[in-house]
Every structure is written in C-alpha cells, then in structure tokens.
C-alpha cells in the first residue's frame with residue numbers, strides 16, 4: 001500500500017507517483033503471454049517518458065518505441081540497447097531521420113511514400129543501407145475513442161496495403177534501404193480482440209505474399225501497442241488471449257513479434273495527487289477546486305477521460321461535484337459529477353490511472369510549473385523529477401527581455 005499522505009507531505013502537491021513494482025508486474029504478464037515465440041516488448045516511450053521510468057523498463061529487458069528523436073535520445077540515455085529501439089511517427093524531420101540512421105537503431109517505421117524517399121536520400125548521403133519497416137493502415141475500426149483510433153483510412157497514420165506492397169518492392173530494389181519489418185497500430189485503449197485479430201490477419205497475409213511473390217523475407221512483425229486498461233469498469237483484454245490472437249495469424253512463420261505497449265505497462269501504476277484549495281457552489285452546481293489542473297493531467301479535458309478519484313481518509317455523506325483546477329478554461333477539470341464527501345482546505349485527492357499520457361501531456365499553460373514525479377519501489381520512494389520553478393519556466397525567454 002502506498003502511503004499517499006506521507007508522499008504528499010514529503011514532496012508537496014500536485015504530484016505524480018509511480019508504482020514501479022506494478023509496472024514490472026504488467027511487463028512480466030505480457031512478456032510471459034508471448035512465451036515460446038521470438039518476441040520483444042518495445043515500451044512506447046510517449047506513454048510516460050520520465051528517464052527513470054524508461055530505465056526501469058530497460059532493466060526488465062524492454063526495447064523502446066519512439067516517436068521523436070528526443071524520445072530516441074531518452075531511450076539511449078535510459079540504457080535501452082540500440083538494437084531494441086524503433087523510431088515511428090508520421091512526420092519525421094530530415095535531421096531526425098539522419099540521427100536515427102547514424103545511431104544504427106533497429107529500424108525506422110516509415111509512414112508514407114514521401115518519407116521513404118527522404119530515408120533513402122539520407123541513407124545514400126551517409127553511404128549506408130537503412131533498416132526500415134512500413135506502417136500499414138489496415139482500415140480496421142478499433143472501436144475506441146475517435147481521438148485514439150489510428151488504423152482507419154480516415155486517420156493520418158500509415159499507408160494502405162497496395163501502397164505498402166509497392167514501397168516494399170521499391171525498398172527491396174534500393175541499395176540504401178533494407179526492409180526488415182512490417183508495422184501496424186490500430187489504436188489505443190483497445191478493449192476488443194476482434195479488431196486486433198482482423199488487422200493481424202491482413203498484415204500476416206501481406207507478409208506471406210511478399211515472401212511468395214517477391215521474395216522479401218521480413219524479420220519483424222510489429223503489432224503496435226494499444227492494449228487497454230481498466231479506468232472505470234471496462235472489460236479489458238487478457239494478455240494471453242491478446243498474444244494468442246496475434247500468434248494464431250502467424251502459424252508456420254519464422255518472424256519475431258514486436259509489441260509496443262505504453263498504457264498497459266504504466267497507466268494503472270500511476271497516481272496524481274492533488275490538494276483541495278476550496279469548495280464552492282454556483283447555484284446548484286458544486287465544485288471542488290484543487291491545486292492540480294489540465295496542464296498537469298490533460299486527459300479529462302482532451303478526451304473526457306474518466307479517472308477514479310478518492311478523497312483520502314474522508315467519510316461522510318456524498319454528493320456530486322466537479323473537480324476543477326485553477327486554469328482559466330471551463331474545460332479545466334479532472335473529474336465531472338464525482339461523488340465526494342464535504343472537502344476542506346488541504347484535503348488530499350488521489351486521481352487513479354494517471355501513469356500513462358499524464359505527466360507527458362503536461363504544459364506550462366497559465367505559467368504553472370509542471371508537477372514533481374516520484375517513484376515507489378520495494379517500499380521506498382524517491383524523486384525522479386523535481387517540481388518546475390518559475391525560473392525554469394522563464395529560463396528560455398528572460399535573456400530576450402531587453
């Protein structure tokens with residue numbers, strides 16, 4: 001049991017707290033589900049990119065799925081070996097592509113024909129053969145929130161099957177491109193197996209036809225991330241069934257499965273602690289105003305995402321309230337219509353499931369410093385990012401003041 005009160009007193013609020021032991025458990029459960037098959041879990045760094053978090057996964061043997069050169073650098077700093085680092089993303093700059101090739105990572109996930117051309121040109125300039133994978137958009141509805149659906153033709157990600165085939169043939173004929181993998185990622189917070197199985201079938205068929213028709217033998221079958229977690233009362237996918245759904249499409253194929261989980265590994269290991277500033281009413285509407293805000297935890301404002309809220313150590317009659325922050329936006333809320341007892345100044349709220357897409361989506365909006373981050377591991381706690389100060393926020397502006 002994490003002593004949230006002690007941590008809030010020690011590190012102040014707003015505060016992110018991560019249970020590293022819970023992250024380890026999630027990692028092992030998913031890795032175990034792929035047992036007996038060549039596989040790699042490449043942690044999706046975007047979910048929670050704190051260096052200590054990435055290092056924790058590095059120590060467990062994870063690779064890294066990165067979507068900017070900044071994330072690639074984080075993965076290196078955290079000790080992920082270069083042969084376990086993947087660079088994805090729909091809009092890579094030339095300098096990012098160059099650095100990824102120079103760093104000799106496992107492969108670059110290419111998301112368009114135009115990008116493939118840039119990778120080829122840059123690899124030629126460097127006099128090397130760049131390992132690539134093509135992100136296929138299988139046009140499957142993942143049945144998740146539209147903002148986190150990525151595998152439909154309406155979404156900006158990847159290329160359709162016919163284009164992908166053409167790009168593989170082009171890469172195979174190039175001296176500067178080495179097509180080693182195939183990639184798809186249909187969306188995040190997936191809670192149904194059928195779309196995953198369907199997408200895997202389409203992509204596995206493509207791998208077979210590339211081998212049979214043009215002799216391209218791919219080594220990596222990258223299924224992206226997306227495994228959903230329970231925020232409220234969602235039925236989630238069992239990791240074993242998830243692995244089976246994918247593996248069942250690969251019968252007879254000698255190919256390494258790569259999976260890029262983010263949320264599954266870190267969401268429910270994270271908590272956001274915030275203190276009550278005031279209670280107020282506007283007519284019949286009750287608000288609990290807290291010191292954390294949308295600049296700390298954006299998911300409720302961005303996706304109307306639900307996060308469980310616990311009023312620590314409080315009892316008494318419950319009534320509905322919106323938990324809101326100090327930011328000057330009506331969209332600044334952490335919870336809507338949440339059943340809470342009467343709250344007083346300095347009471348502590350624990351916001352659950354905040355370990356993925358929490359801190360990383362934070363900002364300095366309203367000149368608010370980002371929260372501190374703390375790791376809890378085997379019963380002890382340690383700071384893994386200090387709280388931002390006013391001086392941190394203005395550091396890049398103040399010399400231009402004149």
Ligand SMILES: Cc1ncc(COP(=O)(O)O)c(C=O)c1O
Pocket residue numbers: 044047065088150185187188189224225226227260261262263264356
């Ligand atoms: C290519 C890719 N891989 C992995 C992930 C991680 O997704 P999740 O955190 O849902 O597992 C994402 C999320 O957007 C992604 O775009």
